[in-house]
Amino acid sequence: MEEDTQYYHIPVMSQEVLAFLSGIEGIESSVVVDCTVGEGGHSELILKTWNGLTLYGFERDKEILAIAQRRLSPYGSRVVLINDNFKNLWLHCKGKENSIAAFLYDFGISSFHFDGSSRGFAFSKEEKLDMRLDDSSKLSAYDVINNFSENELTVIFSTYGQERWSRRIARRIVQKRDEKPIETTLELAETVVKAIPRQYRVKNIHPATRVFQALRIVVNDELSAINASLKDAIRFLKPGGRIIALSFHSLEDRIVKDRFRRWAKGCSCDNDGAVCQCTGTPLVTVLTKKPLQPKETEIMQNPRSRSARLRVCQKVS
Numbered sequence: 001m002e003e004d005t006q007y008y009h010i011p012v013m014s015q016e017v018l019a020f021l022s023g024i025e026g027i028e029s030s031v032v033v034d035c036t037v038g039e040g041g042h043s044e045l046i047l048k049t050w051n052g053l054t055l056y057g058f059e060r061d062k063e064i065l066a067i068a069q070r071r072l073s074p075y076g077s078r079v080v081l082i083n084d085n086f087k088n089l090w091l092h093c094k095g096k097e098n099s100i101a102a103f104l105y106d107f108g109i110s111s112f113h114f115d116g117s118s119r120g121f122a123f124s125k126e127e128k129l130d131m132r133l134d135d136s137s138k139l140s141a142y143d144v145i146n147n148f149s150e151n152e153l154t155v156i157f158s159t160y161g162q163e164r165w166s167r168r169i170a171r172r173i174v175q176k177r178d179e180k181p182i183e184t185t186l187e188l189a190e191t192v193v194k195a196i197p198r199q200y201r202v203k204n205i206h207p208a209t210r211v212f213q214a215l216r217i218v219v220n221d222e223l224s225a226i227n228a229s230l231k232d233a234i235r236f237l238k239p240g241g242r243i244i245a246l247s248f249h250s251l252e253d254r255i256v257k258d259r260f261r262r263w264a265k266g267c268s269c270d271n272d273g274a275v276c277q278c279t280g281t282p283l284v285t286v287l288t289k290k291p292l293q294p295k296e297t298e299i300m301q302n303p304r305s306r307s308a309r310l311r312v313c314q315k316v317s
């Protein structure tokens with residue numbers, strides 16, 4: 001086993017994830033789906049803990065999946081890795097309705113993307129603006145920044161970054177790119193910094209954090225995939241099985257919270273935003289009335305875990 005291999009990413013709230021998995025009856029000989037394999041951190045812990053368990057793993061990024069493939073190879077046929085978006089899980093799980101013990105989601109991107117992918121996810125080092133996780137994204141971050149209108153950029157930054165200075169930032173970007181295209185992360189970060197009044201720059205948080213988050217979400221169409229995937233996952237979950245979801249910003253967390261709430265009330269319809277007509281019995285019990293957060297000790301060891309929020313629901317038997 002590659003015990004001394006260094007990975008970029010430290011799995012977040014792994015003790016809590018394992019504890020919720022261990023509460024599922026028959027977990028030791030069941031099928032668990034890791035919807036966001038990344039470098040395989042959580043997957044490896046799960047496979048190590050229960051040696052009769054089979055793991056299906058989804059990952060949309062080929063490059064990081066290759067790392068997971070090597071890491072998980074000692075587990076042989078107990079691991080089935082699938083290079084696809086988790087929104088397509090229905091395609092790969094066909095025939096397994098009511099049989100899967102757990103779905104694990106660890107949303108967003110991995111430390112590998114920030115530190116090792118060279119695709120321009122981090123504002124702290126000079127890289128080309130790209131941010132694509134796979135070939136399904138037609139647009140790169142470069143295309144968005146250099147071709148979208150001021151209005152479109154404003155909406156993106158405020159909707160997906162919840163950025164208070166969206167309009168000013170968008171205007172500054174448009175002025176800057178009129179001189180020459182904005183090609184790199186540092187050029188973009190510097191443009192954003194200059195657009196935010198000095199007295200409103202928040203200490204300890206880089207002023208470009210929200211803009212980079214918004215771009216990544218748009219380029220990879222991240223949020224609609226979450227909603228679509230959750231709606232399908234519940235069909236494949238066995239009674240007593242659990243969905244475990246780790247979110248890293250309020251937009252992700254809201255989708256999970258709303259979906260769990262609807263299921264707990266017996267709603268399984270697709271009427272997002274409309275009045276629900278379902279009269280069914282509850283589909284799940286929510287096991288986390290409030291989302292769990294990482295312990296202080298974990299945040300100290302892994303500061304990137306600090307924004308994590310963990311929610312879990314269990315399908316009713």
Ligand SMILES: C[S@@+](CC[C@H](N)C(=O)[O-])C[C@H]1O[C@@H](n2cnc3c(N)ncnc32)[C@H](O)[C@@H]1O
Nearest residue numbers: 011036038039040041042059060085086106110
């Ligand atoms: C936070 S990382 C997962 C880390 C992993 N749990 C670990 O412990 O190593 C999230 C991963 O999910 C992948 N991802 C994001 N959205 C996805 C989607 N819609 N379908 C499949 N994979 C996705 C990203 O490429 C990234 O590698």
